[in-house]
Amino acid sequence: MSRRFQKHTRRNTRDLGGTWDFAFLGDAIADEVDVERIVFDDRMIVPGCFDATPRYAGRRGLAAYRTQITLDGERRARLVVDGAHHYATFVLDGGRIAAHSGGFTSFRLDLPRSTPGEHVLVILVDNRFDEERSPLHLEYFDWFHYGGLTRGVALEELTDASIDTCEIRTLSFRHRRIRLELGVSAMRDESVALTVSLLGRTLLSEQVTLSAGATRITRELELAETELWSPAAPNLYSLHVTLGDDDFIERFGVREIAVEGQRLLLNSEPVTLRGVNRHEAHPTFGHAVPPAVQLADLELLASLGGNFVRGSHYPQDPQFLDLCDELGVLVLSEAIAWQQTEAHLTSEAFLSAQETHIDEMIGMSFNHPSVVVWGLLNESCSTTERGRSGYARLIERIRMRDPSRPVTYASNQPHGDICFDLADIVCVNTYPGWYFGEIESVAAYLDELVTLLERRAPGKPILIGEIGAGGIYGWHDHNQQRWTEEFQETLLDRALGQLVSDPRVLGVAIWQLTDCRTSERVQNALGRPRGYNNKGLYDEYRRPKLATRAVKKHFTRE
Ligand code: ADA
16 A cells, blocks of 8 residues: 555555556446456556546546456455545456445455465446446536546455454543544454554553454553644654554544634644645646645645645545645545535435445544544535435534544535534635625625624634635736736735634635646536636646735735
8 A cells, every 4th residue: 555654564465556457448337348358458557547647538438457466365355445436346356346436535345265376356447427326426516537546555465353443532632542443353253462552662462352243442541651733743653553463553643623612622722724625636647646746735735824725525635644644734524525406415325325435534534633624515405404404414424433523514505504503613615706796895795704604603613615716827917807817816815814814714725726627517618718627826737826925925924
C-alpha cells in the first residue's frame, strides 16, 4: 500500500501499485465479458485514472486491469482497495468473486482460499454513469468523474486471528485518555496474546479469548507523556497493537473536538476556520492526484494563511489526510453528494448506498486527527419534509458510527432550509456578486445572511461552506468584468473583508483552491468556459491568480 508510514510488521502485505496489464473494452458489460479472452494490449499505472491519460482521455466504458499475485495458500488473503471508480468487478483466476460500487472510499475484499503459487487478478472497472449500479456518481454533478483504480491497492495475507479495524478515540485530552477499539476476526475459538505499545513502552499485555467470527475488543488507556495534537503543534504517535501473529500500527493524535454554543473547540480552545474547498483533481492525473501535488496544495493553502480544507464533495485520499495530520490542517470530510433531489433522498437504493459510503469514509478517516467535522449531502433537498427524512437518516448514521465529531451539511437554501436543527454546525454556500446581486453589495448581503442564520438556527456555529467567483487564469480586461482575474479578486476581497472580521462566523471555505474540469454534460459545459469550474484561486496546474492576494490579505490579518 502506498502509505507513507508502515501499518504492519508481522502481517504479510504487498503493495500492488505499479504497472498493470490493461484493456479498454468500451461498451462491454462486466457481467458478460469472457475474462479469459480479453486481449490485454496496453498497460496502465495503478493508482491512476485511465481516462485522464492521453490515449483514453474522456472515454467512458469498461476497462480491464490485470496483475499476477502470489498466495501462500495457507493464510487468508484479502485485497485492500483505497478507491475504484465507479463500479469494480473482481475476478480471480477467471472466476468472479465480488463487486463494489462507488469511488473515493477504501474497502476490503476477502479472496477465496486458493492453491499456493501464482494467481491472476483481473479488476473490471466501469466509469459509465448508471444510476442503478452506481447511485452515488451522477453525470449532472459539477465535476468530471474520472475512472480507474484511482488510489492504492494492496494484498494482505492474514493469520487465523486478525485485526480488521483499529480505532483510537480521545476520551479526555486533559488526562490523555483514549479508547482503543479493535475489530477482530477469528477462524476458530482460540486464546491469543494481545499487546499494545507506544513509544517503545508496553501499555498492555494480556491473553484474550476469541470465538470464531467477529469480535470487538475495547480497552481504555492513559497515554502519559504524550503531547496534544493541534494545528500549532501537530503531534502524532503510532500505537502498535499485536494480536497473536498479527499486528496493526496506527498513527493518531490526542485531541478533542467539540461544539459549544457558536464556537468550535479543539482541546477546549476556540478555533476559527479559514480555508478552501478542494477537489481531488488534476488534468494529468484525474482524481489520482500524486502525493507531491497533494503536498503542493497544502503548501499553497499555508502560503495564503489558511488552516482548513473542506473536502468537496467526497472523502479525500488517505495520503492527503496523512499530510493534513502532519501539517496541522483542519479537515471537513464530506460524503459524496451534489444537489440530490427529494427523489434521491427518499430512494432506498440511494440512502443505503450513502450508508455504505459513510461507513467506508468513517472507517478510512477515523484516526486522522486532522478530520474534525463530518459533512454530507452538499446542497441537497433540505427544504421539504421528505428531504428532511433522508437528512435525518444519514446524519443519524454518522452519529452512530462516530459521536466524537460534529456533523454539518452545506445548504444553499438559507431561507427555506428546514434541517438546520439536525446539524451541529450550520453551513451555507452562497455566491453574492456572482450568481446574484451586485459586487458592491456583497458585504451587506453577507451581514444580513449571518443575521438570518442566527435567527433561523439559534446558538449554532455558522460556517460559510462556499463563496467565490470565476476568474480565468491570465484573463484581464479594462472593464474588469466577470471572468477577469480582477473581478474575482475584488469580489473575494469584499466577501472576506466582511466574513473574516465577523465574530459570529466560525469560518469560511472559499470555492475553491484550484480550477477543476466539470462534467462533460452539455448543460454543465455551457456555463463553464473551457469546460472548467474557474473559481479556483489557482488554475488546474496550480498557477496563482490575482485573487490569492486578497485571500492572503484577509487570512493573515490578526
Ligand atoms: C455549488 C456547488 C459547487 C460548485 C459551485 C459553483 O455551490 O456546491 O460544487 O458547483 O456551486 O461553482 O457554482
